[in-house]
Amino acid sequence: EAGVAQSPRYKIIEKRQSVAFWCNPISGHATLYWYQQILGQGPKLLIQFQNNGVVDDSQLPKDRFSAERLKGVDSTLKIQPAKLEDSAVYLCATKQSGGLINEQFFGPGTRLTVL
């Protein structure tokens, strides 16, 4: 079974530039999460989708971050404009719907460096 795919794996940009990350979930996984993992910290949830609808985006800095999952499959996360403190690994995770303890499967992440 193919895992969660993310691209690019690495991205270096200058502050005030824009950047987008892409996530392709495991086939059939209706729930998709984007996390931000700053160096030395645990992942922090940014946004959760159920199919193509947003379940929770309470921790997403909406002035600069946006995410979409138009067809309920692939998702993109965008930062515009980027700040130095956005340097982090952005993780995508997906899981099947139903059940409170279904496992989340994580992608390898995209490491963003903002200069």
Added chain:
Amino acid sequence: GDSVTQMEGPVTLSEEAFLTINCTYTATGYPSLFWYVQYPGEGLQLLLKATKADDKGSNKGFEATYRKETTSFHLEKGSVQVSDSAVYFCALRGNNDMRFGAGTRLTVKP
């Protein structure tokens, strides 16, 4: 809100040593508890989980017991290997989202 506190690293052990990584949590209700492992260059992988008090999760020689009375979920392994070198994250899921600890880097030397 819900939170997880885990032992700061880094932890360096010799092969075959005993490992303990402490994890305590704060949560309303009855969360599920998890340990994830992140090997170099890879995403997080679920290592083990426990869904209710006194449950013991185990996998690959690692164990953790859900202790409600001490709000803890310490990770243990009796004999670590070089291949166990990774970052370990304790996490909980309460009503909805996951909360992760800051991670503990383990290095096992031959």
